Amino acid sequence: MKSHVWRPLYVVIAIVIGILLFRAFYVPSDFGAQERGYTFGYHRLSNEQEWKDYPAKYKGNDYCNECHDDKIEELESAHHATIPCENCHGAAFDHPDNPEKLAIDRSRELCIRCHSELIMPSSDRNDIPGIDPAEHNKGEECSECHNPHNPSLEDM
Amino acid sequence: MVEQVAQMIVHGEAWTVKDLFVLPNEYVYWSIQIVMYPYMTGLVAGAFVLSSLYHVFGVEKLKAIARYALVFSFALLPVAMMPLMLHLSQPFRGINVLMTPHFTSAISAFGIVFMTYACIVAVEIWFVYRKFIVESIHRLGKIQSRNFLEKILLPLYKVISLGSMDISDKALQADHKAVKIMAGIGIPVACFLHGYAGFIFGSVKANALWMTPLMPVIFICSAVVSGIALCIVSYYIFMEMRKWAAKRGKSWLLPDAMAHGNATMRVEELRSVQEHEVKISSKYLIIFMTLAITLEMLDMIFRGYTAVKSWDALRMVIYEHDFMKIFVYQYGIGNFLPFLMLLWPGLTTRRAVIASVLVLFGVFMMRWNVVIGGQAFSLTFAGFMEYQLPIIPHNFETFKEGLGGMLAVIVTPFIIFYFLNMIFPAFMSDDELH
Amino acid sequence: MKRRNFLKSTAVFVAGASVSVSALDFIDPKEILAANPExxxxxxxxxxxxxxxxxxxxxxxxxxxxxxEANVTRTWVERYVIKxxxxxxxxxPKGARDGYTTKLID
Structure with missing residues (x-):
């Protein structure tokens, strides 16, 4: 084993050990295979907090309910009960700190996402009152006649 | 303005043209750099196989080109990784594939196979050049006032020699045996390095054009073909340059002359070596070409004959969208024309070189048709996408994934080779090396 | 795994579109997970x-x-009409970012 022939082998072994050492520092100890075998996945115990701290942009109706409980009550008693606030009011982010006021989308384009009439059986879309946006009060905002929180004209 | 922002952010939108029903997040994501990746690894593997023909199988006639191919293969090695780095939108995350290999994914083998192969080539070069290194240390050590290059080379050689200064006959015999063993191990590893590039494509279940177990074998054969062809072409060009330099007495331009001061060879000698090596290599080129063409045709015929569900979309791509690229450029100009040129009696050096250039082009088109052609149809099989190579870059992304990036990848190995030649002169006469 | 078994063994299923937000309240994921670790x-x-x-x-x-604005989405909705x-x-259209608002098929 004293022959010079083995010297490159020692170098290679040294390189491999170097890489493994670097890996030990670089890769978090709980990275990778957990109880589910080889599936790496995103979940790591040590960075759960990291993800918890990651701010979500959409906060959900409960968040809105903390201050605007009157509006939620009004909404939940009407046809639009299933629609989350943030669909029209925009994602909450850090409202009311940032942004102080949410930009409400009152455009026709928003309403016709659901209320444009399509001829397609098999979807519940047909149970929703539909209009032809090219014919129905062209150029006017829907909210001029319909209250978005309680859209039925009879209740107005 | 909006369009510009979109082009900057969405990888692929700048060069993808959609036709019929294509899903909204489908683009030709794998662009020219992913064409270059198997092409470059193929060249690495092919060049190594050519050098092994001499080292392992003892084809004495290939002696001169074998040493050149070995050093050139080493110069190509770092470039095999370059296209991947240029392709990544987040190149700094590239290290994760090496550090946290996920063994249910084929690319995890990359780091391991690549490192193994790099070590084998480096060790083989070390054994081939050990005598030269030791002699250079003695020679440079004797020089009283060293110039800039010699000042760098002497410590470099001392490090590379790993302190083994023994160049007795017995030691050299051991070197010789070691070279043979390393080259022997190197062939399967080189094939693995490239076979796995084919494996990555062949194992993509979702892509009908790639999904075939033949893919790694096809890749290996075309890799050897392209590697040999590149060695022939570049060997010819380098020898032409040396002849030119020798005729005009400008040999000081050559890297080994700059470093070692003894690259002057006679023009006739250069010409005879050049002619001899090119012709012999082209014989081996034909053998591997036959194999490669057979396999590719087999794959094509098999797909047409079995005609599984995806064949409808594939046929559209193969016979209509990419007809020119596949049948004219790849098979016509890239395979059959050089095949005839090489088989035609009275082969001249120049004809062999032109045929090799065509072969290189053909293999490139094969990679193109696999990588780009495989993305030509939408996964819905109801729409098509076309890749338009960005020629004039208007931002960094269109540069690195366009013609500019492609040329950068092509040029880099030659630059590396130039400097590598100062350390390991690939063209030195046999008296200096064994 | 067969679908039937899958449904049986999991016991709880959150049907994304059909369950309203209020209905989700009486399913506490932590409790269920504690009772069925698998x-x-x-x-x-x-x-x-x-x-x-x-x-x-x-x-x-x-x-x-x-x-x-870019025509790229992580999730999208396709529309199929069988004549x-x-x-x-x-x-x-645009991955259905703006919904389906016309009868026309793109």
């Missing part, structure tokens, strides 16, 4: 309930910082 969660969407408003695509883009003669027409 539990694996699934996500079911009743496509019949989907009206094609495209709010999910819009919300996904905003939540995940996907460029809004009487058997022709299938499909479209997906």
């Amino acid at each position: 539990l694996r969660w699934g996500f079911l969407v009743d496509t019949h309930k989907c009206v094609g408003c495209g709010f999910c695509v819009k919300a996904c883009k905003i939540e995940n910082d996907i460029p809004f 009487k003669d058997g022709d299938v027409v499909m479209d997906c």
Whole structure:
């Protein structure tokens, strides 16, 4: 084993050990295979907090309910009960700190996402009152006649 | 303005043209750099196989080109990784594939196979050049006032020699045996390095054009073909340059002359070596070409004959969208024309070189048709996408994934080779090396 | 695993589109997980309930910082119309980011 022939082998072994050492520092100890075998996945115990701290942009109706409980009550008693606030009011982010006021989308384009009439059986879309946006009060905002929180004209 | 922002952010939108029903997040994501990746690894593997023909199988006639191919293969090695780095939108995350290999994914083998192969080539070069290194240390050590290059080379050689200064006959015999063993191990590893590039494509279940177990074998054969062809072409060009330099007495331009001061060879000698090596290599080129063409045709015929569900979309791509690229450029100009040129009696050096250039082009088109052609149809099989190579870059992304990036990848190995030649002169006469 | 077994063994299923927010309240994921440690969660969407408003695509883009104007989405909704003669027409304008608002097929 004293022959010079083995010297490159020692170098290679040294390189491999170097890489493994670097890996030990670089890769978090709980990275990778957990109880589910080889599936790496995103979940790591040590960075759960990291993800918890990651701010979500959409906060959900409960968040809105903390201050605007009157509006939620009004909404939940009407046809639009299933629609989350943030669909029209925009994602909450850090409202009311940032942004102080949410930009409400009152455009026709928003309403016709659901209320444009399509001829397609098999979807519940047909149970929703539909209009032809090219014919129905062209150029006017829907909210001029319909209250978005309680859209039925009879209740107005 | 909006369009510009979109082009900057969405990888692929700048060069993808959609036709019929294509899903909204489908683009030709794998662009020219992913064409270059198997092409470059193929060249690495092919060049190594050519050098092994001499080292392992003892084809004495290939002696001169074998040493050149070995050093050139080493110069190509770092470039095999370059296209991947240029392709990544987040190149700094590239290290994760090496550090946290996920063994249910084929690319995890990359780091391991690549490192193994790099070590084998480096060790083989070390054994081939050990005598030269030791002699250079003695020679440079004797020089009283060293110039800039010699000042760098002497410590470099001392490090590379790993302190083994023994160049007795017995030691050299051991070197010789070691070279043979390393080259022997190197062939399967080189094939693995490239076979796995084919494996990555062949194992993509979702892509009908790639999904075939033949893919790694096809890749290996075309890799050897392209590697040999590149060695022939570049060997010819380098020898032409040396002849030119020798005729005009400008040999000081050559890297080994700059470093070692003894690259002057006679023009006739250069010409005879050049002619001899090119012709012999082209014989081996034909053998591997036959194999490669057979396999590719087999794959094509098999797909047409079995005609599984995806064949409808594939046929559209193969016979209509990419007809020119596949049948004219790849098979016509890239395979059959050089095949005839090489088989035609009275082969001249120049004809062999032109045929090799065509072969290189053909293999490139094969990679193109696999990588780009495989993305030509939408996964819905109801729409098509076309890749338009960005020629004039208007931002960094269109540069690195366009013609500019492609040329950068092509040029880099030659630059590396130039400097590598100062350390390991690939063209030195046999008296200096064994 | 057969679908029947899958449904049986999981016991609880959150049907994304069909369960309203208030109904989700009496399912506490932590309690259920503690009682059934082997539990694996699934996500079911009743496509019949989907009206094609495209709010999910819009919300996904905003939540995940996907460029809004660029024609790329992490999630999208496709529309298939099977005609009487058997022709299938499909479209997906902007990944359905703005919903399906016309009868026209792209």
